[in-house]
Amino acid sequence: MNNSVQKCDVLILGSGIAGLTFALKVASRGRVCIVTKKHRAESNTNYAQGGVAAVTSKEDSFEMHVRDTLDAGAGLCNEEVVRTVIEEGPARIAELIELGMRFTERETKMAAGGRELDLGKEGGHSKRRILHAKDVTGREIEKALLAAIAKRPAIEIFEDHIGIDLITSHKLGITGQNRCLGAHVLDKQRREVVTFHAGVVLLATGGCGKVYLYTTNPDIATGDGVAMAYRAGAAIANMEFIQFHPTCLYHPKAKSFLISEAVRGEGGVLKTIGGAEFMDATHPLKSLAPRDIVARAIDSEMKRSGADHVTLDITHKPARFTMERFPNIYATCLQYGLDITKVPIPVVPAAHYQCGGVLTNVDGETELAGLYAVGEVACTGLHGANRLASNSLLEALVCANRAAQSVLRSSVPSNKERIPEWHSGNASNPDELVVVSHNWDEIRRMMWDYVGIVRTDKRLRRAQARIANLQAEIQAYYWDFIVTNDLLELRNIATVVGLIIQCALERRESRGLHYNLDYLDPNPDWSKRDTIVRKIPD
Ligand code: SIN
Numbered sequence: 001m002n003n004s005v006q007k008c009d010v011l012i013l014g015s016g017i018a019g020l021t022f023a024l025k026v027a028s029r030g031r032v033c034i035v036t037k038k039h040r041a042e043s044n045t046n047y048a049q050g051g052v053a054a055v056t057s058k059e060d061s062f063e064m065h066v067r068d069t070l071d072a073g074a075g076l077c078n079e080e081v082v083r084t085v086i087e088e089g090p091a092r093i094a095e096l097i098e099l100g101m102r103f104t105e106r107e108t109k110m111a112a113g114g115r116e117l118d119l120g121k122e123g124g125h126s127k128r129r130i131l132h133a134k135d136v137t138g139r140e141i142e143k144a145l146l147a148a149i150a151k152r153p154a155i156e157i158f159e160d161h162i163g164i165d166l167i168t169s170h171k172l173g174i175t176g177q178n179r180c181l182g183a184h185v186l187d188k189q190r191r192e193v194v195t196f197h198a199g200v201v202l203l204a205t206g207g208c209g210k211v212y213l214y215t216t217n218p219d220i221a222t223g224d225g226v227a228m229a230y231r232a233g234a235a236i237a238n239m240e241f242i243q244f245h246p247t248c249l250y251h252p253k254a255k256s257f258l259i260s261e262a263v264r265g266e267g268g269v270l271k272t273i274g275g276a277e278f279m280d281a282t283h284p285l286k287s288l289a290p291r292d293i294v295a296r297a298i299d300s301e302m303k304r305s306g307a308d309h310v311t312l313d314i315t316h317k318p319a320r321f322t323m324e325r326f327p328n329i330y331a332t333c334l335q336y337g338l339d340i341t342k343v344p345i346p347v348v349p350a351a352h353y354q355c356g357g358v359l360t361n362v363d364g365e366t367e368l369a370g371l372y373a374v375g376e377v378a379c380t381g382l383h384g385a386n387r388l389a390s391n392s393l394l395e396a397l398v399c400a401n402r403a404a405q406s407v408l409r410s411s412v413p414s415n416k417e418r419i420p421e422w423h424s425g426n427a428s429n430p431d432e433l434v435v436v437s438h439n440w441d442e443i444r445r446m447m448w449d450y451v452g453i454v455r456t457d458k459r460l461r462r463a464q465a466r467i468a469n470l471q472a473e474i475q476a477y478y479w480d481f482i483v484t485n486d487l488l489e490l491r492n493i494a495t496v497v498g499l500i501i502q503c504a505l506e507r508r509e510s511r512g513l514h515y516n517l518d519y520l521d522p523n524p525d526w527s528k529r530d531t532i533v534r535k536i537p538d
Contacts, residue, residue: 002192003421010354010407011182011198013163013225016043017138018375018396019204020145024099024316025404026200027154033196034149035161035185037220037485041142044206044376045393047218048138049328051103051130052397053088053390056117060127062086065476069391072124073384074292074512075527076238081362081381085391085398092397093131101144121265122389124290130390135260135326141393160188163224163487166201166232167419168368170537174417178233180371184422187253188365188485190440200370200407203358204231204400207376208496209256210489212351213448216248216258222489223496225377229358230495230535234366235278237530238356239496240503241513243387244453245352246294248344250309251336259312259329259347261389264288266325268314270298271344273307287312292513294388295349299453311344349453353392355383355513356503360531372407374399378485379530385512409430435477436486439470443490451501455516464501470494503531 009030009273012019023032036042055065064087070077097103108114120130133140149155164184169176209217229285230236247264247267249257264270270287283289289297298310314322319341323330333340358373360366360380361379366373369457375396382395450463473496478491509523510516 002190003195004192005195005197006033007031007190008259009198010200010202010206011035011196012202013183014043014204014206014377015040015157016045016146016204016206016375016396016407017141017393018400019202020142020149021397021400022103022202022204022374022404023155024145024148024152025401026407026422027152029407030154032155033195034155034157034158035183036159036161037162038160040146040157040159042218042220043142044217044221045396046142047161047216047258047377047391049135049258050122050131050262050390051120052093052393053122053129053388054093054131054394055086055129056090056131057119057127057129060129064079064126065129068124068126069382069388070384072386072388074386075522076512076530078381084362084393085380085382086195087498088398088401089394091299092394092401096141096144096397099144099148101141102134104132106463120262121288121318122261123264123285123288123294124388130262130265135262135328138393158185158187161185161194162188162488163205163228164422164488166228166371167195168232169417170233172419173416177369179369179420180232181417183228186254186483186485186488193483195419195422197419198374201379202364203371203373204375205377207354208493209351210355211444211447211493211497211500212242212452213246213444214350216245216256216350216352218256222492223354224489224492225373226354226499227492227495229366229368229371230499230533232368232371233342233535233537234368234371235532235534236357236499237358237359237474237500237532238385238503239354239533240507240531241355241385242351242384242500243291243353243355243513244295244349246291246298246349247312247345247347247426249333249336250348251338251346252338254332257332258349258352259345260326261291263312263314263326263329266314267317268312270294271307271313272301272305273311278310279428290386292388292515295453296515298349305458308346309346312347313344314340315344319361352467353387355385355387359530362399362402363406364399365406372400372403374403406474408511435473436490439474440486440490440493443467443470443493447500451497451504453515455504455514457505457516457518460501460505464505467494467497467501471498499533502533
């Protein structure tokens with residue numbers, strides 16, 4: 001396999017809101033390279049329907065947003081981080097608008113002809129505070145950021161490139177503080193490994209929804225950043241807290257299509273397939289209760305009735321309103337023969353968001369010098385045991401800005417180390433591809449069945465034994481064969497699955513998104529504890 005070298009000042013893995021915002025802010029530092037697995041706009045951000053939670057209305061306050069975030073987080077949020085992110089939100093939103101982002105507006109009731117931001121509502125929010133662009137907010141944010149990036153010649157985007165591993169001083173045998181020096185990256189088109197030598201590396205690779213059989217996430221969400229950071233020696237925290245979104249479209253031909261929580265925010269009601277409202281008895285906020293509660297209630301209703309889905313009914317709203325407020329959801333469902341203004345939407349819960357990740361402070365700094373992580377890949381302490389809806393794009397904006405300020409403040413070393421070329425196995429045996437696809441399917445089903453919405457120690461231990469075997473098999477396979485995208489992703493999901501199970505077994509309580517039938521209640525001794533794991537050095 002061929003090798004080539006790229007030298008840059010800043011290397012960014014991932015082209016979602018976190019990576020692009022950071023790139024714009026550090027462009028004055030020198031050459032900035034963004035590596036992205038597919039097309040530049042293909043990111044988790046691109047699929048975000050709901051929006052950005054931020055305090056912009058006179059009827060709202062930082063204090064109320066803080067309170068809602070802490071309540072959702074079930075005692076595990078870092079309050080200082082929560083306050084910082086929420087208080088810095090409006091300034092970051094203003095910058096995004098300045099860049100060209102257009103959030104949906106509506107006519108004000110106060111002054112004739114006046115306009116104001118149209119604020120949406122989602123589960124767990126005590127006020128309307130979600131800024132959105134109809135139901136395609138992420139796509140519009142990506143567009144605005146990419147248009148701004150296109151004007152900055154210092155920023156280059158490498159599409160169809162996937163990170164293999166981070167390069168660290170310890171891996172090179174250099175003693176002293178471990179420092180990130182760059183990354184080996186696979187150029188999928190040319191089938192060559194590129195060694196990126198960088199002063200600073202940002203992980204902005206998003207989450208790991210694809211470790212589960214059913215997910216709202218796109219195919220790229222394979223936990224690459226967490227896996228790479230773990231192998232490089234960084235601390236990983238709270239991976240047991242995987243958020244399941246209650247409403248993913250249930251249709252044999254629809255893959256991973258989210259029905260935004262904003263539909264419930266605008267009055268959508270969850271019902272059994274027989275038409276009964278089953279959230280009334282569960283929580284005072286009914287269909288708009290926090291996500292963990294709604295997802296468990298749906299899971300329990302499906303288990304009770306044996307049905308393979310429940311429904312979300314918005315047919316009582318005027319058809320025109322639904323079509324205008326949710327054009328993407330309306331059009332997509334219609335493609336599958338469902339006119340949501342006339343029939344309830346069949347929905348199931350699906351893996352949606354990774355609340356844990358690479359342990360960072362609010363400036364995105366990891367334990368490894370020179371390595372930053374921002375967005376879903378990171379665990380800053382904002383989300384605690386359960387993320388409040390639409391707080392993630394906010395976190396990405398605020399923490400990307402803070403990480404960039406941290407980089408601009410620090411003197412980035414001009415790395416002089418000689419980085420050895422990448423060595424890969426030479427074998428390429430197409431027959432063995434079946435091993436990759438088999439293991440991939442097996443892992444995702446096992447996670448759904450054993451490490452899903454409701455867990456037990458017995459099922460977690462069974463999953464742990466199985467993943468240990470699979471990891472050993474994948475590792476042996478990995479070193480023998482030429483690296484491919486599928487093999488790299490398989491290796492990453494196997495690593496991340498091991499971390500989720502390890503964290504889940506360590507947390508002997510039920511809290512937020514981690515619900516274990518062997519420990520039904522929260523344990524006060526755990527209330528301020530993160531579950532932190534580090535790789536034992538080889
Ligand atoms: C949604 O639109 O329901 C997703 C919002 C989020 O996950 O923050």
